[in-house]
Amino acid sequence: MDLRPPTDPARLSPLRDVVRQFRTVLWQGLPAAHRRRLLLVAALVALGAGVQGLAPLALTTAVDRLATGHLKAGLFAVIAYAAMAGLSRALRQGVSLMHGEVARKLERDLYRRAYAHTLALPHAVHLGRKAGELARTVTDGVRGWRRMMDAAVFTALPFVVEIGTVAAVLLAVAVPTPLVVVLLTFVLVYGLVFHRGLQRQRESFRTAARTDAEAQGVAADALANQETVKLFAREALVEGRIGKAFARGGAAWDAYNRAATRNGLTLSALFTLALGATLLLAAREVAAGRMTPGGFVLVNAYVLQVVGPVERLGNMAREIVQGLDLTARLRALMAEADEAALSPGARALSGEGPVTVQVEGLRFGYDPRHPVLHGINLAIPAGRKLAVVGRSGSGKSTLARLLCGLYRPEGGTIRLNGVPVADLPLLTLRGAVAVVPQDTVLFHDTLRANLLFARPEADDAALLEAARTAGLDTVVEALPDGWDTVVGERGLRLSGGEKQRVAIARAVLKRPRLLLLDEATASLDTRTERAIQSGLEAAARGVTTLVIAHRLSTIRDADEIAVMEDGRIMERGRHAVLLAQGGRYAALWHAQEVETPSDLKEGKQTDNPPVTRGRERPGEMVEIGT
Numbered sequence: 270m271d272l273r274p275p276t277d278p279a280r281l282s283p284l285r286d287v288v289r290q291f292r293t294v295l296w297q298g299l300p301a302a303h304r305r306r307l308l309l310v311a312a313l314v315a316l317g318a319g320v321q322g323l324a325p326l327a328l329t330t331a332v333d334r335l336a337t338g339h340l341k342a343g344l345f346a347v348i349a350y351a352a353m354a355g356l357s358r359a360l361r362q363g364v365s366l367m368h369g370e371v372a373r374k375l376e377r378d379l380y381r382r383a384y385a386h387t388l389a390l391p392h393a394v395h396l397g398r399k400a401g402e403l404a405r406t407v408t409d410g411v412r413g414w415r416r417m418m419d420a421a422v423f424t425a426l427p428f429v430v431e432i433g434t435v436a437a438v439l440l441a442v443a444v445p446t447p448l449v450v451v452l453l454t455f456v457l458v459y460g461l462v463f464h465r466g467l468q469r470q471r472e473s474f475r476t477a478a479r480t481d482a483e484a485q486g487v488a489a490d491a492l493a494n495q496e497t498v499k500l501f502a503r504e505a506l507v508e509g510r511i512g513k514a515f516a517r518g519g520a521a522w523d524a525y526n527r528a529a530t531r532n533g534l535t536l537s538a539l540f541t542l543a544l545g546a547t548l549l550l551a552a553r554e555v556a557a558g559r560m561t562p563g564g565f566v567l568v569n570a571y572v573l574q575v576v577g578p579v580e581r582l583g584n585m586a587r588e589i590v591q592g593l594d595l596t597a598r599l600r601a602l603m604a605e606a607d608e609a610a611l612s613p614g615a616r617a618l619s620g621e622g623p624v625t626v627q628v629e630g631l632r633f634g635y636d637p638r639h640p641v642l643h644g645i646n647l648a649i650p651a652g653r654k655l656a657v658v659g660r661s662g663s664g665k666s667t668l669a670r671l672l673c674g675l676y677r678p679e680g681g682t683i684r685l686n687g688v689p690v691a692d693l694p695l696l697t698l699r700g701a702v703a704v705v706p707q708d709t710v711l712f713h714d715t716l717r718a719n720l721l722f723a724r725p726e727a728d729d730a731a732l733l734e735a736a737r738t739a740g741l742d743t744v745v746e747a748l749p750d751g752w753d754t755v756v757g758e759r760g761l762r763l764s765g766g767e768k769q770r771v772a773i774a775r776a777v778l779k780r781p782r783l784l785l786l787d788e789a790t791a792s793l794d795t796r797t798e799r800a801i802q803s804g805l806e807a808a809a810r811g812v813t814t815l816v817i818a819h820r821l822s823t824i825r826d827a828d829e830i831a832v833m834e835d836g837r838i839m840e841r842g843r844h845a846v847l848l849a850q851g852g853r854y855a856a857l858w859h860a861q862e863v864e865t866p867s868d869l870k871e872g873k874q875t876d877n878p879p880v881t882r883g884r885e886r887p888g889e890m891v892e893i894g895t
């Protein structure tokens with residue numbers, strides 16, 4: 270089913286908009302079995318409304334028969350009237366059970382698809398929105414569809430059938446023309462007033478719903494930052510922000526309620542006029558002997574009966590206005606292109622095992638006005654390790670994000686095994702790459718589940734091995750609930766170092782063809798870091814690896830080290846060569862040597878051969894020139 274509106278829904282009239290929504294979402298979106306069920310529901314609702322429309326006819330007959338002394342026929346008509354009224358109500362009850370099943374199925378389906386689409390939106394879209402706001406948009410949208418569906422089944426359809434039946438009966442029993450004219454004019458005017466009110470209410474409701482969603486986002490953001498709020502003792506500030514955010518919707522809600530009340534009052538006045546006029550006309554007809562008392566009862570019953578559904582239309586108006594606007598934001602969200610649509614590549618990644626990486630002239634900026642990478646050239650032969658070092662903010666993590674397809678480059682290419690990343694489906698690309706990020710966020714689930722997320726089919730042996738590699742096994746052993754420990758929302762019950770070990774274990778378990786370590790051991794103390802370092806080296810052995818590190822001691826043994834500055838690679842080569850060159854790398858190294866001399870001076874330094882500058886040799890890490 271296509272949830273995307275082909276044109277801007279705000280420019281459609283509410284009626285056309287709702288018809289289109291029903292066609293695309295509620296009708297085409299339902300499986301055939303549910304469509305049949307919905308048709309049955311509609312048929313039963315129509316039957317109930319038809320019976321209700323005919324019931325006053327039995328009452329008329331009862332009054333006229335009783336008035337003329339036909340007791341038996343009169344009583345029979347009374348029983349028929351009661352039975353018809355009862356049947357139409359009973360049908361409604363049965364229908365609401367069946368309708369509930371179809372509606373809930375639709376709700377579940379909409380939730381699943383809306384969240385799947387939201388998850389598939391580009392990383393940049395998520396960074397620009399609050400998770401709470403997105404969740405609220407989805408919930409509101411699904412609630413909106415449910416409201417419209419209920420309104421259609423329980424109000425619009427019975428209204429049409431009842432009005433049709435009443436019109437047919439009035440014509441059949443030859444009610445005087447002026448009465449029919451008054452009644453039909455009333456329905457028409459009521460309908461028009463209702464429609465105008467609908468449009469007036471719409472704008473204020475849309476504003477109110479949007480500000481409410483924004484306020485939910487502010488509140489969710491505050492909850493996500495609860496620790497920071499506490500530590501800075503800024504509860505009052507945050508409360509003020511939340512209060513302001515919710516208050517912003519207040520004016521819009523007031524405007525909406527005023528419009529709704531004005532509408533309701535106008536409709537009530539119309540009803541009073543119509544009731545009075547028709548009954549006066551009917552009384553005149555009875556007085557003139559042109560109408561039986563039963564006819565008077567029929568007219569009264571029909572005015573009330575027509576008014577019931579017409580008044581319910583007022584409520585339906587509100588439901589539909591709200592439903593349309595609740596769905597509007599979700600529809601806009603569903604219309605946003607997801608990652609797959611933005612990256613339609615369909616090529617395969619050849620071979621198995623580690624990939625070669627070639628980066629040529631890579632340019633990128635999160636904001637086009639502020640370039641972050643200015644033409645990066647790199648090459649990592651299959652199974653080799655490239656370390657990227659440099660000052661904070663120089664663009665190292667950005668390079669890693671481009672390598673795993675979280676953003677698309679503005680210029681230049683990244684090739685894996687010779688295939689441009691843009692030509693690979695994102696699932697293929699990300700299936701081949703494992704990332705250990707700077708900040709690890711975990712699911713609010715057990716340690717086991719968090720690890721198995723990387724490879725759900727992995728057995729216990731693989732799980733334990735990955736944990737050992739990351740030094741996570743000792744952490745798990747020390748926990749009372751072991752692997753079944755629930756890590757808390759975002760993994761907050763674990764220390765930074767423990768979370769990082771989970772991230773490393775998760776990456777190892779994935780068995781990637783390209784491993785990206787973005788300061789993978791930054792949260793660990795020197796001893797633990799050393800212990801894990803050997804594990805990481807084992808994990809990286811035979812896997813193409815890009816390591817981003819601040820602590821240079823951890824990347825000394827890399828096959829090549831690239832020094833980044835302001836989005837450019839300024840130096841490349843092996844540790845010993847760069848050190849001997851006495852350039853930027855040497856300066857960084859010496860600065861750290863001063864900070865942590867014992868750490869850096871320990872261990873051997875390799876005498877690696879120098880790297881050729883400015884020329885490229887196949888299969889080797891070379892300077893392509895930056």
Ligand SMILES: Nc1ncnc2c1ncn2[C@@H]1O[C@H](COP(=O)(O)OP(=O)(O)OP(=O)(O)O)[C@@H](O)[C@H]1O
Binds near residue numbers: 641660663666667707
């Ligand atoms: N999502 C983003 N939106 C906008 N700008 C960003 C975003 N992420 C990073 N930047 C900016 O891009 C530049 C490079 O950031 P990046 O994270 O790549 O640096 P880094 O070298 O990895 O830094 P660090 O060593 O501190 O992790 C910085 O100026 C940063 O502010």
